[in-house]
Amino acid sequence: MSEIAGELARVKGAFAQPTLTLLHQRQAPVVITIFRAAFGRHNRPIPTARLHTQVEEHLAAIRLAGEQDVPVGTGSQICQRWMRGQWLVRSLDDSGREVYALTSHAQQALELVKNLARDRATLSEHRIATILGTVRRFNSEANPDRSARVSILNEEIARLQLERDRLVEGADMVGATEDYMLEGFTELLSLISALPSDFARVEERFATIRGEILAAFRAEDRPAGEVIDDYLARADALMTATHEGRAFEGAFMLLRDDALVTQLREDLTALLEHPLADRIISDADRAEVRGTVRLVRDGLDRVLAQRSRVTATLKEYIVSHDAARDRELEQTLRQVESELMTWMATTGPRAAHDVPLLPARAAVEHLRERFHDPADDLLPERIGQADPDDAPPLALADLMAQGGPKLSSLRRRLDEALVSLTPVSSLGELFDELEPSLRRPVEIFGLLHLAADREWRADDATEPYVAVRADGTRRTFAVPRTPLPDPDLREKREKREKKDTRR
Structure with missing residues (x-):
């Protein structure tokens, strides 16, 4: 050719x-x-x-x-x-x-x-300077001669040191021209615009690998281990042997370095705040430059998500693949083939036999869900006789202090309060006059229980109940106020009920 x-x-x-x-x-x-x-x-x-x-x-x-x-x-x-x-x-x-x-x-x-x-110049000082700087940096990093690399670094250090000393001494700063800034922003935007397509290529490579892995699993013409080894080799080659993969690895390493990310953000902010930037780039281009880091992060996230799908495909196959089930299916197919050969040996070439697409459903009225287990008929182990001396000492007063309300004592004190010459007006006042043993927090429920049995109504207002715990500490509870009935009114009501009964 x-x-x-x-x-x-x-x-x-x-x-x-x-x-x-x-x-x-x-x-x-x-x-x-x-x-x-x-x-x-x-x-x-x-x-x-x-x-x-x-x-x-x-x-x-x-x-x-x-x-x-x-x-x-x-x-x-x-x-x-x-x-x-x-x-x-x-x-x-x-x-x-x-x-x-x-x-x-x-x-x-x-x-x-x-x-x-986008408007761009065909030739400019900025472009020539960029080419020279790129070639110089490329040579300093790739030159196999040690002395040549040292010479390049020494020249760069001397140039930077001279520029630094000149600025420190107060010399005039050489400002960038508008054409220089325009060409610089144009090249920067060109580089940023190429990022989404670069990440998409890596993402598509992983999607292609995923489709090929699924096809290889379905074909079952190769062992699963060989398919997995092939995927690992291709994934490693994608990251090391292709331009897209190496670019992805470089971007990933960049985002892992917080100092580099911070430096990139600061440099972009400084460029956008340049006095000439407002007249050179539009708002859309400014937003594109400002979102460079986020653009790289989004591209990395999509590539990692696609790689995770490939890994999930491998994991799902490894977990769900049942070798025993595959052997059972193979045995069943072999039995079908054997029966078919037997049938073909006794019939003609045009013989037909109706075979249902699916086997008939088995009619079973009841399936036992639990079968006999001899372990269920064993007697439990005998409980050994406990030694009373091992039991912790506990007094009757301690048991009573941990029990419920003393309803009999509360009922007696409640009846006495109703017939007393100086009756109390509410359950809260009665509770405050009780001895400490009857003023436990649980006794409040006992009084309310007795009041409910006698159909006494509580008011909307609350009153304090100062309870005394078993350890002597106090705690105040706000309980709806339950007034006690007037004993005189109760006697008159009882007499009226007796009179009505006689009639």
Whole structure:
């Protein structure tokens, strides 16, 4: 193959990529516009039903604007075509919902359109300085000659030291020009815009590996251990042997270093607060620069979530795979094959036999849930005779102090209070006049119980009950006030009831 033929083959391969097929079609401006409006710059997953509705609404608005060449069909049909074009991918999120997300090819197309729509200079001092600095730093880190590396570092240290001394001595600071700042922000935005597609490529690689693992498990043409070993080898190669994997590892190491993350935030803030920044970049670009760290975190989270799905697939297969059940199924199939061969030996080639799709259900009236266990008929072990001396000493007064209310004593004291020459007006006053042994907290319930038996009503107001515990401590309770009936009124009522009975 000649050189020009090989170059043509490579160009055709590039044009066959989904990125260029998206940009090469007639409806590319409409599709790119819908992608940018629906997914934004962060490519957040969108539920399937919501994206279908958004596509229909956006297409209706584009038609009203006068555009004629737009996709036709419902939102679901259009999204299906975009999935076949490898511009959309449908998956399940953490909550089990179906969501759409842009593929790395679609994000790369959006990035190209965004870069072409952004004003940028063809040649500038900033770009040349960036190239020189990148080459110098690259050489200082990759040069195999030790003395050459030391010389480069010494020159850089001397240059920085000279600049530092000049600034400390009060020399004039050389300010950046507007063209320099514009070119710097343009290159920075270009680098930031490439991050989502880079993370999407790693995420798609893991999704592809997951699909291949599931297919290998279902085929059962290889042992499960071999499939798992293959996954581990491919995952390690993805992180070390591909550009996307190495970029992912670098971003992961960056976010693990709090000092680097803090330095990145401070540098971005300083650039955005530059006096010339307001005239150079728009509010959208400013928000994009400010959200760089969050953009990297979101990309890492999606890649880690996709890798977790692959790990979960392996774990589910390992846990749920039952070798004994597989052997039973294999034996059953062999028995069926044996019976089929026996039947074919005694019948003609056109013989037919009706075989039910599912076996008949067994009619069993009752299945025993518990069977005889000889251990249930054993007598329990004999209880040994306890020694009374081992029991802890406990006085009768201690037992009574821990018991319930002394209803008999409370009833007697309540009757005495009703016929006393100086009767009390409520249960709370009666409780305060009792001796400490009858003023335990539990005795309050005893008095209320006796009052309920006699159908005495309580007021809305409360009164204090100062109780005395067995250890001598006091505690005050707020209890609804229960007034005691007047004894004179009670005698008159009893006489009236006796008179009514005689009549």
